[in-house]
Amino acid sequence: MNATGIKFGLGLYTALFIVFLYGPLVVLGILSFQTGPEGGPQFPIIEWSTYWYRHLFGLTPPSRIAPLPIEQALVRSLTLAVMTMVVSTVLGVTAAQAFRRKFRGSGVVFYLIVLGMMVPGVLVGLGMALVANAFGIDRHWWGTAFVLHVVYTFPFAFLVMLAIFNRFDPSVEEASWSLGVSPARTFRKITFPLIFPGVLSAMLFAFTLSYDEFSRTLFASGRDLTLPLAIYGTFSVEVHPNVFAFGVLTTLFSFALLGTYAILMAMSVRRARRVAIQEEA
Amino acid sequence: MIFDLELKNAGKVYDNGTPAVIDFDLSVAKGEFIAFLGPSGCGKTTTLRMIAGFESISSGDMLIRGERMNDVPPQRRPTSMIFQNYALFPHMTVRRNVGYGLEVKGLPRAERDAKVDHILATLDLEDIADRKPDRLSGGQRQRIALARGLAVEPDILLLDEPLGALDANLRKAIQNELKLLQKRLGVTFIFVTHAQSEALALSDRIVVMNQGRVEQVSPPHQLYTRPNTPFVAQFIGRNTVLQGEVAGTQGEDIVVSTGVGVLSGRANGRTADKGRVNLVVPAEAIEVHAAATRERLTRGGTTNLVDAHIESFDVVGHISHLTARLLDGRTVSLEAHVDKYQPGAFPVGSGVLLSWKAAEATVIPAH
Numbered sequence: 001m002n003a004t005g006i007k008f009g010l011g012l013y014t015a016l017f018i019v020f021l022y023g024p025l026v027v028l029g030i031l032s033f034q035t036g037p038e039g040g041p042q043f044p045i046i047e048w049s050t051y052w053y054r055h056l057f058g059l060t061p062p063s064r065i066a067p068l069p070i071e072q073a074l075v076r077s078l079t080l081a082v083m084t085m086v087v088s089t090v091l092g093v094t095a096a097q098a099f100r101r102k103f104r105g106s107g108v109v110f111y112l113i114v115l116g117m118m119v120p121g122v123l124v125g126l127g128m129a130l131v132a133n134a135f136g137i138d139r140h141w142w143g144t145a146f147v148l149h150v151v152y153t154f155p156f157a158f159l160v161m162l163a164i165f166n167r168f169d170p171s172v173e174e175a176s177w178s179l180g181v182s183p184a185r186t187f188r189k190i191t192f193p194l195i196f197p198g199v200l201s202a203m204l205f206a207f208t209l210s211y212d213e214f215s216r217t218l219f220a221s222g223r224d225l226t227l228p229l230a231i232y233g234t235f236s237v238e239v240h241p242n243v244f245a246f247g248v249l250t251t252l253f254s255f256a257l258l259g260t261y262a263i264l265m266a267m268s269v270r271r272a273r274r275v276a277i278q279e280e281a
Numbered sequence: 282m283i284f285d286l287e288l289k290n291a292g293k294v295y296d297n298g299t300p301a302v303i304d305f306d307l308s309v310a311k312g313e314f315i316a317f318l319g320p321s322g323c324g325k326t327t328t329l330r331m332i333a334g335f336e337s338i339s340s341g342d343m344l345i346r347g348e349r350m351n352d353v354p355p356q357r358r359p360t361s362m363i364f365q366n367y368a369l370f371p372h373m374t375v376r377r378n379v380g381y382g383l384e385v386k387g388l389p390r391a392e393r394d395a396k397v398d399h400i401l402a403t404l405d406l407e408d409i410a411d412r413k414p415d416r417l418s419g420g421q422r423q424r425i426a427l428a429r430g431l432a433v434e435p436d437i438l439l440l441d442e443p444l445g446a447l448d449a450n451l452r453k454a455i456q457n458e459l460k461l462l463q464k465r466l467g468v469t470f471i472f473v474t475h476a477q478s479e480a481l482a483l484s485d486r487i488v489v490m491n492q493g494r495v496e497q498v499s500p501p502h503q504l505y506t507r508p509n510t511p512f513v514a515q516f517i518g519r520n521t522v523l524q525g526e527v528a529g530t531q532g533e534d535i536v537v538s539t540g541v542g543v544l545s546g547r548a549n550g551r552t553a554d555k556g557r558v559n560l561v562v563p564a565e566a567i568e569v570h571a572a573a574t575r576e577r578l579t580r581g582g583t584t585n586l587v588d589a590h591i592e593s594f595d596v597v598g599h600i601s602h603l604t605a606r607l608l609d610g611r612t613v614s615l616e617a618h619v620d621k622y623q624p625g626a627f628p629v630g631s632g633v634l635l636s637w638k639a640a641e642a643t644v645i646p647a648h
Contacts, residue, residue, distance in 0.1 A: 027415075038639065070370050094488065166488070169366065169368065171366060171368040172368045172369075172370065174333070174355070174364070174368065175355045175362065175364060175368040175369075175370075175429075176336050176370070177335075177354070177355040178333055178334075178355055178356070178358075178360065178361050178362040178430075178439075179333075179356075179361060179381060179430075180356050180357070180382055180385060180386060180433055181356055181382070182356055182387045183356070183379070185385065190370055193372045194371065194372065230515075249562065261606030267322045
């Protein structure tokens with residue numbers, strides 16, 4: 001095959017890949033603009049409308065379709081995601097810092113940490129439920145489920161930070177000590193600002209993984225549902241396009257989160273560039 | 282006398298049992314410029330890091346101004362280290378980098394500013410004081426690192442190959458600056474390098490290290506003229522090392538029977554005067570004569586005559602480059618001004634005689 005042929009083949013492959021990647025999302029987006037309340041979650045679009053978006057916020061006249069029971073679930077999920085993000089990131093950073101030096105049993109500890117993201121979620125969730133029952137602990141999203149979320153997301157934060165520290169030049173810290181700065185202050189004032197982009201990535205991982213965690217939460221969260229569970233609950237009755245409208249909104253929220261992340265990352269880069277421009281001027 | 286730095290049988294063994302530094306002994310007076318010189322992996326950087334406190338000391342003692350420092354953490358030692366990659370704080374301006382040590386010490390703002398201004402001026406960094414270091418040139422970053430290290434007024438400044446990352450011209454210029462700065466400030470400098478020329482140009486004394494051991498501690502010119510060990514003889518300068526057996530003494534000279542004749546050199550103080558020895562002849566000490574002049578030379582009392590053949594003889598500009606092969610097959614290369622060995626003086630393949638004054642050759646133990 002000649003070069004043009006290979007190019008065409010690869011181009012087609014990439015195009016198909018993108019179609020499969022974003023196809024479901026696009027379908028979801030289109031169907032969310034189905035008319036309501038009589039329109040269902042299927043093609044063709046009877047009439048374009050924002051009915052289901054208004055329905056989400058209770059702005060439509062009452063109909064036989066109940067509003068999505070997600071308000072509290074959304075608050076719970078966001079709270080849980082933030083809690084998880086904070087704890088996992090702190091654990092991830094400190095654990096990775098510990099792993100910068102070899103210590104006795106570091107190999108075993110490494111695999112024990114990473115196991116948290118490897119074991120099947122359903123099993124861990126079920127296990128947690130059984131343990132909680134055995135010890136008479138009440139299951140709550142902020143208790144048993146929270147612990148599982150941390151167990152799950154901490155390894156991601158840990159691995160991100162491990163990669164960051166891998167490229168980190170320790171002589172910067174040594175230079176600081178040698179100027180008379182204590183190790184604790186060196187970590188806060190020298191190390192942390194330099195690894196901050198990595199910390200942001202770890203936070204992003206922990207937040208998004210926790211925000212749409214399903215299998216672990218299913219068994220461990222008890223009575224009060226998190227958002228993924230609440231949405232799943234509505235499927236068991238009948239699927240209406242309001243779920244799609246909500247899906248579009250959460251996707252937009254995720255984009256906003258990614259955007260914030262990108263802006264924060266770009267800020268340090270731009271600051272460096274501005275200095276460079278002043279220099280040339 | 283209280284030394285700025287004393288190492289007493291200091292040793293370092295890594296966790297896996299590999300010895301990195303063995304029985305390091307050294308006393309450094311205030312204001313001395315000391316170079317640790319040796320091939321990579323000889324333990325010179327490890328020793329420097331032991332002085333800074335980044336590596337623990339496994340055996341022996343380390344004292345700074347008479348105080349034992351073995352277990353004092355780096356931030357409480359009166360030392361400051363300059364790193365090969367400078368290790369500047371990329372998120373701080375040049376001024377903040379330089380002033381950071383003083384800032385942390387809690388010096389009042391005004392006093393700190395005055396000190397920082399002074400050191401910035403000393404190292405000609407005022408124009409870039411408000412920039413971040415990452416886009417500055419190697420030479421500038423090097424000076425920032427120096428300024429930062431000196432700002433905290435250490436008793437001892439430790440420099441780990443600080444010129445290694447610079448290009449040759451800049452290295453030469455900064456080398457001179459560094460020497461002047463050190464003399465002016467009177468701070469003790471300990472400098473690690475694998476480049477002979479740097480060590481020779483900068484230091485008052487050189488510590489030559491090999492495989493974790495100190496081979497010799499001497500002023501630079503003595504490393505040339507009086508090497509102590511076979512390693513130093515091979516490592517420093519361009520010496521011809523002839524193995525042999527002591528045949529006797531003749532006044533101050535030691536006569537050695539070698540594979541290319543019975544030759545003599547001077548003892549260097551600690552030389553064994555019997556058994557197997559090495560005769561070390563610096564290239565600079567060797568004179569080349571045409572073979573036909575043998576009789577005249579012998580009559581004139583020239584000793585240490587060695588037969589050789591010219592292997593190559595080139596004149597480049599005003600320097601004559603000459604290589605001669607001895608009877609045992611080894612070659613000797615040397616250079617001299619063209620006036621001394623004029624073009625055509627020694628045709629390639631012709632027989633010559635090499636000679637040197639016994640006082641300029643050194644007899645050292647074989648091991």
